[in-house]
Amino acid sequence: MKIVVCIKQVPDAKTVRFDPERGTLIREGIEAIINPFDLHAIEAGLGLKDVLGGEVTAMTMGPPQAQNALREALALGVDRGILLSDRAFAGADTLATTYTLAAAIRKLGPVDLVLCGKQAIDGDTAQVGPGLAVRLGIPYVTCVGELAVLEDRRTFRLKRVCDDGFDILELEIPALLTVLATLNTPRVPSLKGKMRAKKAEVTVWGKDELGLESRRVGLAGSPTQVVSTRIPSFQARREMLPGTAEEQVETLVRRLKEAGLL
Amino acid sequence: MLEVNAEKCQACGECETVCSFQAIRVENGLAVVDRDLCTLCGVCVEACPEDALQLSEAEAEGAMDPGSWRGVWVAAECRGRTLAPVSRELLGKARELAEGLEATVTAVIMGHGVAPLGRELIAYGADRVLVADHPALASFTDEPYGSVLASLAKAERPEIILAGATSMGRSYIPRVATLLETGLTADCTELAVRGEDRALLQTRPAWGGNLLATIVCPGHRPQMATVRPHVMKAMPPDPDRKGEIVQVTLKEELLRQRVRVLESVKEEAEGPNLCEAEVIVTAGRGIEKEQHLAWLLELARLLGGAVGATRAATDAGWLSHRCQIGQTGTTVSPKLYIGCGVSGAIQHIVGMQGSEIVVAINKDPEAPIFDVATYGIVGDVKKVIPLLINRIRKERES
Numbered sequence: 163m164k165i166v167v168c169i170k171q172v173p174d175a176k177t178v179r180f181d182p183e184r185g186t187l188i189r190e191g192i193e194a195i196i197n198p199f200d201l202h203a204i205e206a207g208l209g210l211k212d213v214l215g216g217e218v219t220a221m222t223m224g225p226p227q228a229q230n231a232l233r234e235a236l237a238l239g240v241d242r243g244i245l246l247s248d249r250a251f252a253g254a255d256t257l258a259t260t261y262t263l264a265a266a267i268r269k270l271g272p273v274d275l276v277l278c279g280k281q282a283i284d285g286d287t288a289q290v291g292p293g294l295a296v297r298l299g300i301p302y303v304t305c306v307g308e309l310a311v312l313e314d315r316r317t318f319r320l321k322r323v324c325d326d327g328f329d330i331l332e333l334e335i336p337a338l339l340t341v342l343a344t345l346n347t348p349r350v351p352s353l354k355g356k357m358r359a360k361k362a363e364v365t366v367w368g369k370d371e372l373g374l375e376s377r378r379v380g381l382a383g384s385p386t387q388v389v390s391t392r393i394p395s396f397q398a399r400r401e402m403l404p405g406t407a408e409e410q411v412e413t414l415v416r417r418l419k420e421a422g423l424l
Numbered sequence: 425m426l427e428v429n430a431e432k433c434q435a436c437g438e439c440e441t442v443c444s445f446q447a448i449r450v451e452n453g454l455a456v457v458d459r460d461l462c463t464l465c466g467v468c469v470e471a472c473p474e475d476a477l478q479l480s481e482a483e484a485e486g487a488m489d490p491g492s493w494r495g496v497w498v499a500a501e502c503r504g505r506t507l508a509p510v511s512r513e514l515l516g517k518a519r520e521l522a523e524g525l526e527a528t529v530t531a532v533i534m535g536h537g538v539a540p541l542g543r544e545l546i547a548y549g550a551d552r553v554l555v556a557d558h559p560a561l562a563s564f565t566d567e568p569y570g571s572v573l574a575s576l577a578k579a580e581r582p583e584i585i586l587a588g589a590t591s592m593g594r595s596y597i598p599r600v601a602t603l604l605e606t607g608l609t610a611d612c613t614e615l616a617v618r619g620e621d622r623a624l625l626q627t628r629p630a631w632g633g634n635l636l637a638t639i640v641c642p643g644h645r646p647q648m649a650t651v652r653p654h655v656m657k658a659m660p661p662d663p664d665r666k667g668e669i670v671q672v673t674l675k676e677e678l679l680r681q682r683v684r685v686l687e688s689v690k691e692e693a694e695g696p697n698l699c700e701a702e703v704i705v706t707a708g709r710g711i712e713k714e715q716h717l718a719w720l721l722e723l724a725r726l727l728g729g730a731v732g733a734t735r736a737a738t739d740a741g742w743l744s745h746r747c748q749i750g751q752t753g754t755t756v757s758p759k760l761y762i763g764c765g766v767s768g769a770i771q772h773i774v775g776m777q778g779s780e781i782v783v784a785i786n787k788d789p790e791a792p793i794f795d796v797a798t799y800g801i802v803g804d805v806k807k808v809i810p811l812l813i814n815r816i817r818k819e820r821e822s
Binding site (some may be wrong): 175176178179180185187198199210220227256257260261264265268284285286287288289291292293294295296298299301302303304305307319323324325326327328329330331332333334343344359384385386387389390391392393394400401402403407408410411412413414415417418419421423424 | 436439441444467469503548565570590599602605606637638641644662683685697700751753755758760785794799800801808815
């Protein structure tokens, strides 16, 4: 089975700070990690390869340093890492991102399965997976919590987790799935894997290698624009309730009544 | 217009395979376009190995003349045969936006046997309801839902489409936006119209609410947004409101689906689900034992809320993973969040910081949860929660 896993390098939430004055993220000191949901997508790909054989390619779009995310994926056992990197790709919204990713996946030739995390923890949009499937002309299922391949090795039976329950679905490959963290437990990289990842060559494709028009990638190809950002003021009303447990509860009930919640 | 270069076309059928609308097919050795179905999305243009397909510029740009798109749409959502609460909230907001734009509000409802909901949609603010009623839409799947909405939007050219940021909306609305080649902003919490250019100002939280970004989609239509449940206010329903209900005819091609729904299980034990709950009582490691969960369930029941959990509490097996709030679980923004024995790891905080009022109960005065709490109680959950339950019961009796 030929599998592509789309991953994203994101800031580690533990290292993220905000500048309330300017209403922006503080870039210094941020450490980059593979988007946590994407680790589960990688594991799903590797797990399927273990059973069905084939090849798993990890792909990401980002600045040159995003290749570190691909090396982590290589250390986990993916066969190949592809970095889509070009100054022209900067500032892409989800529409421009799916356009670029789709072109790159198409360049790989027919693919059986595309896997993505449910969403990236920096943007939380959950839009790239579905959009990419549309561009590739393949069916997709989001929020996959369980997955099994049937005997024909082409049909997947899936559990899609919804707000109020779950659906059991079936579809044939080629297809795209976005996965939840509950799908599996990601493996840890082996020493051998880490060594291999260090030496492995990461393919880099830019706009020209993919034959893309400038007006459809990056900022130019993005219909949405951010006009402003601000930091909401959460802590203005912070109040520690004093006294014994009884007194604390009494004050809390009063506050909740004042807020119209009781 | 999508044009086929007859000399280059090798009739390989790749365009037919990738087209979501079955708007292009190979007939007598040549790709033929059905202009009624074609949305000019360009998927086939990109897929064609022979470069035989082309979108002519004139029309592609004409389609993006923002001034020619009018009206505010709400993509309503059914839960079985009832309307999802978020759809009523969206209609309230859509009315407000439409008044600023001097435009009308249209609700689109898809499903099977959903026609009776038309009256309700009008009562909550729709001027017109488009009903797409078909057995193929009985269970939600992304392909037909996305294709039907995109095709209606293509025909009627609304300037705004709003949908709930529910598991369903977040799944198929990106399909619609991609088919229409337009911008989409997920999980909005504020929407407003900018007077001078009719732009929709879409504000959404990023980083679990630590950052609010305002986004516009100036050059493309429709402007599309999914909106968090609870944030907008529904109007009081007016059963005498007048409106038009239109049954739309659906071309079979739009109903193609390659995903089969074998079973649909509703896990509604009682009370609201996490994503839509106005009150969430959250269990952290500090509740110590599964048995103590009973108090939290009772507190949630008293407040008409749902029970959530931290990663530690779901890993301990006290609650199912679907209750998990945080970075790898659900992001919630209830009116009231009560953290019981929740320490406040950043991965949890980013999933609940959008809550209106945060109550934190924890033994450890240094717990980071207190940094984001509106009201903090340093104390033992085992003592505080039973007291709180009794106090609220007394409140209810008086």
